[in-house]
Amino acid sequence: MDEDRLIRETLESAKLPPRMKVFLALATRERSVAQVAALVGHGTTATGRLLSRMVGADQLTDRWEGKQHLYSIADPDLRRWSYRHLRELVGSGGCTDLGEMGERILGHLLDYDRNAAQEDLHLLLLAGHPPEEIYEHTITPMMERVGTLWEAGQVSVAQEHFVSAQVETALSVLFWLLAPAPADDAPAACVCAVPGNVHNIGPRILHHYLTTDGWKVLFLDGMTPLEDLVRLVGERRTRLVGLSVATDDQLPITVQSVATLRAMHRPPEAIFVGGPLIRSRPDLAGQIEADAVPGTAREARDLARQYQTAD
Ligand code: B12
Structure with a gap:
């Protein structure tokens, strides 16, 4: 099963007005008239007319790439909505290993x-x-x-x-x-690779998990100098800081980062340290004075719940 076939079969069995089908057909990417027509199951001419009307109504934007006339959803919120709606419609139909x-x-x-x-x-x-x-x-x-x-x-x-x-x-x-938008009064967390660490994939996953769990997360990469991280944590009253460490030689800066955060006038409620180094060398965790050293982002999310509300 490929993506287009899955979308085509889903739209075929869905009772939806043509405009709605166009939004869903454009949910994952921009497409040409012929591609949209194939997905929504209408003729190219009728689909072309509908797409032009939707551009006129500011619902879609269009652009030319060579001889191809490409359409996409204009409003990012509408694109998000279309994507989520398409996922709901597909259900478990496209189950894959x-x-x-x-x-x-x-x-x-x-x-x-x-x-x-x-x-x-x-x-x-x-x-x-x-x-x-x-x-x-x-x-x-x-x-x-x-x-x-x-x-x-x-x-x-x-x-x-x-x-x-x-x-x-x-x-x-x-x-x-x-990821959902955080509530105005959501507790603040900061997720950051330690200075010098370019491994951002794990921290990005943690960023997603904590945001979905109700935190307002500031995600920074490992090029952020320690003093700027500390300033931000203070300014935003961050309750939780998650630091990610990948290599042996990043251990000293990790220890220093935790110590500097702890020495703040108003330190965060909790400092977690994780990342590839913690996963492969859990024995090193004792050298870092963190509140927790979870091996996975899921574990970190669960442990973080106890710090979500003020005592
Ligand atoms: C991809 C990768 C890179 C990419 C990173 C690109 C990027 N944009 O992220 C590049 C190619 C740039 C890179 C560079 C280097 N890498 Co590299 N890299 C990897 C690799 C293959 C995968 C890492 C990854 O993304 N894993 C997937 C994520 C999802 O897993 P994760 O990071 O562990 O995250 C999970 C948990 O740890 C946790 N987690 C992550 N962060 C945090 C934070 C907190 C607070 C918490 C609670 C949890 C948590 O949540 C995640 C999901 O559960 C690993 C191999 C491996 N097995 O890990 C080597 C590895 C990490 N790299 C390694 C090395 C040595 C390097 C280099 C020094 C290589 C070199 N000679 O140049 C440089 C270092 C650069 C630097 N200054 O940091 C070593 C580290 C070994 C060590 N102990 O020192 C590894 C283990 C490879 C190896 N076996 O030798 N690397």
Whole structure:
């Protein structure tokens, strides 16, 4: 089953007005008239007219790429809504094995084929798998596999960087499409790779989990100097700080970061430390004076609940 077939079959069996079908057909990507027509099951001429009217009504935007006239949903909120609605309609119809799909996605990425990878990822999401399952059973094993292949000299540095960059992009799009907006009075958390750590995939996953669990999360990358992180934590009255550490040589800066946060005038309620180093060398955790050193983002999310409300 491919993405287009799944969408076409879903729209075929859904009793929806044509305009609504167009929104759902454009939920995952921009498309040409012919592509939309094929998905919604109407003729190209009628679909073309409808698309032009929707552009006129500011519901869609259009652009030319060579000879192709491409359409997309104008309003980001409407695009999010369409994506969520499409997922609900597909239900479990497109059920797919998460691990196998990870291998397939990795294969595409190692061939530098972003489109094919993107299609497969949408397929998983449209099949109704929650992001959590995809992160744990598709993305994490896939990244571990890249690491193993790289260590064995079977993938190049360029391939590893390409895979990582695409996965990071996918995670930020998934966050944008699926994470709820935090409540105004949501408790603040900050998730950050320790200074010098470029491994951002795990922290992005934690960012998504905590946001879905009701936190207002400030996500920073590992290029943030420690003093700026500390200033932000103070200004935003951050209750929880999650620091991610990947390599042995990042251990001293991790210890220093925790100590500096603890020495603040109003320190955060809790400091968690996690990441690849903690997963592979849990014995090092004792050197870091964190409140918790969870091995997974899911564990961190569950432990964080006790700090969500003021005593
Ligand atoms: C992808 C990758 C990279 C990418 C990162 C790109 C990016 N945008 O993120 C690139 C290619 C840039 C890279 C660079 C390097 N890497 Co690298 N990398 C990896 C790899 C293959 C996968 C990491 C990953 O994304 N995993 C998937 C995520 C989901 O898992 P995770 O990060 O562990 O996160 C989970 C949990 O740990 C937890 N978590 C994560 N963060 C946090 C934070 C908190 C607070 C909590 C509670 C939980 C939590 O939640 C996640 C989900 O449950 C690992 C191999 C591996 N097995 O981990 C090596 C690995 C981490 N890298 C390693 C090394 C050595 C390096 C380099 C030094 C290589 C080099 N010689 O240049 C550089 C270091 C750069 C730097 N300054 O940090 C080593 C570290 C070994 C060590 N103990 O020192 C590893 C383990 C590979 C290996 N076996 O040697 N790397």
